[in-house]
Amino acid sequence: MNSDLTRRTLLFAAACGTAALRVAPARALSDDEARSLIDAVVNDIHRVINSGMPIQAALKEFENIFVNYADVQAIARSALGPPARTASPRQIRAFTDAFSGYISRKYGKRFREFKGGAIEVTESRKRSRVHEVRAIARLKGRAPLTMSFVVSDRSGKTLFIDILIEGISLLKSERIEIGTLLDRQGGDVDRLVAALNGTG
């Protein structure tokens, strides 16, 4: 493989991307690229759940996985909904940080159920403007669960933007959850951030 050429192409694409913000990537995302992102995610999840590390350390690791492989900014914006348009950049940054910690704690705890199990990536296919990478989670003594990772490169990087377990979307659940929490805080993003930082 001419990796030098690829690297130069990528650098060039990145430079173009910085120069003209939000331009579409030069080349469409392939099934294999989407799949290799999820292979990496799954490897990292296996490493954490089988390491036997204490729960607090594992939750920190899950947050790293989320930040490295997911488009946290886009997911957080979508979860916040219409208020994301009127919030200040400082509020958006604070919310995004609080949200990634909240998500990692909430779902990281659930990944404990995966201990002794394994996730196997099965297929990758394009669906309209996103890619769906399917996986089967085989947990001890349970019927296997179908997972789908939704992958997009529209941020300029190949990242996942949703996880569906048996058809249930994390993104959609969190849009409702965050919307309800924001209502409870009288629509105040700063108070929402404080509330999220206080969640287990």
Place this chain on the structure above:
Amino acid sequence: MRLNFPHLAVLAVATLALSACSAPPEDGAIHDPYESFNRVSHTFNKGTDRVLIRPLSQAYGTTVPDPVRRSLSHVAAHLDEPKSAVNHVLQGDVESAGHSVFRFLVNSTVGVAGLFDPAAASFGLERRQTGFGDTLTAWGAREGAYLELPLAGPSTERDFAGLIVDVATNPFSYLSSDVAVLNTASTIPAALNVRYEFSDTVDSVLHDSADSYAQLRLSYIQNRKFKLNQQDPDNAGHDPFEDLYDEIYEELYDEF
């Protein structure tokens, strides 16, 4: 064929389901015109879970050994198998009907009256559960409005119609009332076992979310679509993923 109560019930409910399910909203939101009734029902279900079902399932899960619980759940699944076979036929899926009949024969004999599941364990024939709600879907019935039923939990107009027919036409009620009673009774330990095994998941939706009604409704509708699509992946005429891969992912980048 003599028209007795179950046949009339099937006809009545099927007609109702096909013609009278309320029309879905245009914007793809969940159709929930009965939300105020549903929320009362949800509060009741949540209270019942907290004071009765959750504690019972914890007691069941921690005192009864796993192999025994598994066997009791196998019995419930086994006695449910004829219903699946009949509905696979009604859906025109002969292969799955044969699959269910074969499972029933193997598990009745080698599986000691359904206590074990050698059909799945030795023959690789996993359970393909279906019911009249799925049959109505195959016949073109719309989902209708969302319902949260007291005790029975989340449903839709279509699935509620299916549930009534499933109960009224239970094949075992023709064979022997004892087997019919056993069929009904066996679902209780099976349900407690599900509540126990998925304790964290159910707790997180029911008791740890900010709006548990909205979370349960969203989870049910998405999971139901997912299961129907899985059953019939090459369903002609509609893209099984149109509902899962909707504009939510487009908006993620379009708005900014």
